[in-house]
Amino acid sequence: MMIKIAIKNLLGARLRTILNVFVTAFSFFLILFMSAMYDGMLQHAKQVTMDTEIAGGAYWHPEYDPLDPMRFEDAHSTLPSEIQSLVDQNTAFPVLVSQASIYPAGRIMPAIMKGIKPDQNIVNMPTNSLSGHDDISIPVLIGKGMASDTKLEVGDTFTIRWLDADRTYDADEGTVVHIMDIENFKLDMGHIWIPLDRSQSMLSMEEEATYVTYKKGAPQIHKTEGWIHRDINYLVQDMEAIIEADKPGAQVMYVILLALAAMGIFNAQVLSIFRRGREIGTLMALGMTRTRVVGLFTLEGGLNALLAAAATLIFFGPILYHFGVNGIPLPIDYTEMGMIMAKRLVPIYTTGLVVSTTVLVSIVVLIVSYIPSRRIARMKPTDSLRGKAVV
């Protein structure tokens, strides 16, 4: 009975209802879409990092800190026997990290020089391009961003200067053998990749490495001899923190959108109580309790949320679906800005996200519908019948 009256009243309001529903639906759509974008970004960044860098996890030399290049010169040693056995079984590969200075076109630039096994297939990097260059002194693999910074192209040579294990300067010519288009900026910006055996002999660090990356599902080593095990959760935590840090900005926008929708509904409810005084008085005179009248008005407001959900599905559903399938092409390459971002960003709509957004929007709409309706409880039916507004 109540729901029938509520629907009838809602449909009777025509343009006011349409506007309220549209604003709420638009807010609903934007909140859903932006949250899905963040989830998509995080998921993509995680996936790319795991594909290209982390694989199953890593074992770090105790002195290794990727954020402190000053300590690279101490972060190397031969591999502990159990980790070495993983490498021998091709379930892991070692990387030797050192600092270097490069001189592309005669300009000096600092670089992180990493020696990697060209035949590794654990991470998705074109390291095989480093093999088979016996005629080249130092074959070098760089990323697109680094190539753009250094203005280097495939076949270009440049001087690399480094300090060996004895801290004596050495220098030789490197030749770019491949430029990789990799989304993971951490492997690109400021990095040069060379064959592991070459870097070991250049640095006088035979059989030594800085960290070892292992395949997904590789058995965990217990006797690490001081080397530190880093699992996926540890290795992606920085990225998660960056995205989490960006979320408050988006949440402010959600609040603004929700406030817009809520204000529309709130305004409609206040106006209803002023303009529908006689109707309220008649309902109460006919025996409807004040609580039920309040319930009716709250329900009318609440139905806005339901209609908004349906409108979102009908009007914005196809847009959400389109972006979900095809992604959104990004106008600029964020890799150079130090972000792991796909060239087409695909939002991810999870059940949790849809349910939580629906619940949030509904609660907000119900609250703003209820607050003005409470005034009905203070109305006298006689005054209402005479058309006197609530004070």
Add this chain to the structure above:
Amino acid sequence: MIKLIIFIYFFAFLVGQSKEMSVGDIIKTMDDNLNAKSRILTSKMIIHGRRASRTIESKNWVIGTDKAFTEYLSPPREAGTKMLKLDDKLWIYSPQTDRVIQISGHMLRQSVMGSDMSYNDIMEDRPMIELYEATLEGSIQIEGRDHWIMLLTAKVKGLSYHMRRAWIDKEYLLPMKEELYAKSGKLLKTSTMDGIKKIQNRWFPSRFVFKDELKRNGKGTEWVIDGIEFDSDIPESRFSKARLRK
């Protein structure tokens, strides 16, 4: 008469001996010329960049090869910056941050004030005779002056440059030109000196030019000695860390 002839022959032999110095003697004399018991000097470092040059004035107090204190006097941006070297440790005080930081490890590779010299280059001033094995490669005349060409190969581990080639003036016994090589034999840096003057019974240059040879179009860094005083008394307190903040 016979005695006189024998004396003349003997004297000529002695003179001949002194002109044919051994490689070790040449290096040692060169070290003695460049290093002193102590020295106080004021100098200008002119750093030539791609577009403009900067001049940094400083005053140095040095005892032997282990202790050195530098105070930068100008330009205003650098004035008040101080450096203290004790053995193989180096500290820098910056008045902007009011902090003393120790330069170590890879930071020693960084350039000093954007010049072509690294902190490592400053740090390695132990006598060459202790660090390098010298081989005489030959003699050459440069601008009418006789020079020895000496190849110096590292005999101790941990030196920045594995090999050096020096053109040593036979009269001044100073390396007028030096080439510094990487382990692979690649030329990394060159240094030249000129304006040689006799100061307190030793030949000493008044201008050095350092150049990073890997930088294309680089014009190098000049180090001009405005005044130098050898073997003066420098109080030990000059080389305390507390002095950096004063």
